[in-house]
Amino acid sequence: MKLLLLGANGQVGHELRRSLAPLGEVVATTRSGLLDEGIACERFDLADLDAIGHLIERVHPDVVVNAAAYTAVDKAEDEAVAAFLTNAQGPGRLAEACAARGIDLVHYSTDYVFDGQGTRPYREDDPTAPLGVYGESKLAGEQAIVASGVRHLILRTAWVYGLYGQNFLRTMLRVGAERDELRVVADQRGCPTPAWLIADVTAKVLQQGIATPGVRHLVTAGETSWHGFAEAIFDEAVANGALTRRPVVHAITTADYPTRAQRPAYSVLDCRRLCDEFAISLPDWRSALSATLAGQA
Ligand SMILES: NC(=O)C1=CN([C@@H]2O[C@H](COP(=O)(O)OP(=O)(O)OC[C@H]3O[C@@H](n4cnc5c(N)ncnc54)[C@H](OP(=O)(O)O)[C@@H]3O)[C@@H](O)[C@H]2O)C=CC1
Numbered sequence: 001m002k003l004l005l006l007g008a009n010g011q012v013g014h015e016l017r018r019s020l021a022p023l024g025e026v027v028a029t030t031r032s033g034l035l036d037e038g039i040a041c042e043r044f045d046l047a048d049l050d051a052i053g054h055l056i057e058r059v060h061p062d063v064v065v066n067a068a069a070y071t072a073v074d075k076a077e078d079e080a081v082a083a084f085l086t087n088a089q090g091p092g093r094l095a096e097a098c099a100a101r102g103i104d105l106v107h108y109s110t111d112y113v114f115d116g117q118g119t120r121p122y123r124e125d126d127p128t129a130p131l132g133v134y135g136e137s138k139l140a141g142e143q144a145i146v147a148s149g150v151r152h153l154i155l156r157t158a159w160v161y162g163l164y165g166q167n168f169l170r171t172m173l174r175v176g177a178e179r180d181e182l183r184v185v186a187d188q189r190g191c192p193t194p195a196w197l198i199a200d201v202t203a204k205v206l207q208q209g210i211a212t213p214g215v216r217h218l219v220t221a222g223e224t225s226w227h228g229f230a231e232a233i234f235d236e237a238v239a240n241g242a243l244t245r246r247p248v249v250h251a252i253t254t255a256d257y258p259t260r261a262q263r264p265a266y267s268v269l270d271c272r273r274l275c276d277e278f279a280i281s282l283p284d285w286r287s288a289l290s291a292t293l294a295g296q297a
């Protein structure tokens with residue numbers, strides 16, 4: 001199998017390079033034409049709509065895995081055109097190019113397509129109502145992919161973190177080493193999900209093949225708040241010696257932490273469909289965090 005990986009330097013893309021390798025030949029692309037280790041790879045910008053068909057034509061993969069995205073949630077409020085190009089128009093054009101050639105497409109989306117007013121874990125067909133530009137652009141990307149008729153899987157995940165890239169875990173470890181006290185919101189609930197898990201599940205799904213196209217939810221089991229996640233990060237980091245001193249983490253409300261974009265208050269995702277269909281069992285968020293930090297030593 002030949003796989004074309006877009007966004008190979010992102011959190012998920014980085015892990016996909018590892019998890020997809022056993023499946024066949026992986027052609028990795030980044031915007032710079034370099035992997036972050038300095039190794040050359042294909043150069044590709046998903047916002048360059050005219051380049052998409054050429055890339056697909058030239059590489060002619062069996063499957064495309066698109067881990068490239070505009071993920072700056074606050075900045076997107078002021079850069080809607082750029083966010084929509086990378087998250088909606090680009091994926092739409094990509095999907096059309098794949099559909100025309102019988103190439104499968106795996107794509108990622110987000111819990112931020114929901115408004116967070118739910119009271120039980122969101123299912124794939126629950127109504128969407130994004131609160132901000134990032135969520136709107138990701139939803140438009142989902143819709144463009146479905147409309148193309150490509151054989152696809154859209155994995156909606158959430159609160160992605162890892163030891164690599166820009167994410168909440170790394171922010172907490174950095175800030176926690178510098179300060180005695182932190183303030184973290186306790187009234188937004190969701191499922192912290194490590195990038196390695198998303199990449200591993202993607203490989204399992206591709207091994208089995210896409211039988212029924214559509215959206216599937218993919219997050220860890222259980223739920224917490226950003227505050228609960230921060231507390232757990234510091235518990236683990238002190239226990240494994242990554243931090244010598246534990247900062248105090250004050251629980252605050254969203255109103256106490258103003259941001260440019262509004263975030264959903266509740267974005268727990270129900271993953272039963274994915275688990276049943278592909279015989280996958282997902283770890284709870286806490287053990288996934290331990291496993292992630294265990295890789296730190
Ligand atoms: N991060 C999260 O918390 C969540 C992410 N997701 C989704 O998961 C997927 C993977 O996200 P994640 O790995 O965390 O994201 P990252 O922000 O870690 O990585 C995104 C990558 O996309 C690249 N990129 C951005 N714009 C373009 C473009 N126009 N053309 C080509 N590449 C581009 C970036 O490249 P460069 O390094 O050059 O900027 C970066 O390497 C995305 O679809 C995202 O929406 C879903 C839920 C939560």
Ligand SMILES: Cc1cn([C@H]2C[C@H](O)[C@@H](COP(=O)(O)OP(=O)(O)O[C@H]3O[C@@H](C)C(=O)[C@@H](O)[C@H]3O)O2)c(=O)[nH]c1=O
Nearest residue numbers: 071073110111158159160168171183184185226257263
């Ligand atoms: C750094 C920090 C953040 N926060 C809050 C802000 C926010 O509500 C929450 C998480 O902060 P972040 O900036 O990591 O959140 P954010 O960038 O919104 O994370 C989102 O990214 C996109 C790409 C997604 O798809 C989502 O699933 C989600 O992971 O914690 C604090 O309360 N205290 C702090 O010190």
Ligand SMILES: [Mg+2]
Nearest residue numbers: 071072073167
């Ligand atoms: Mg962020």
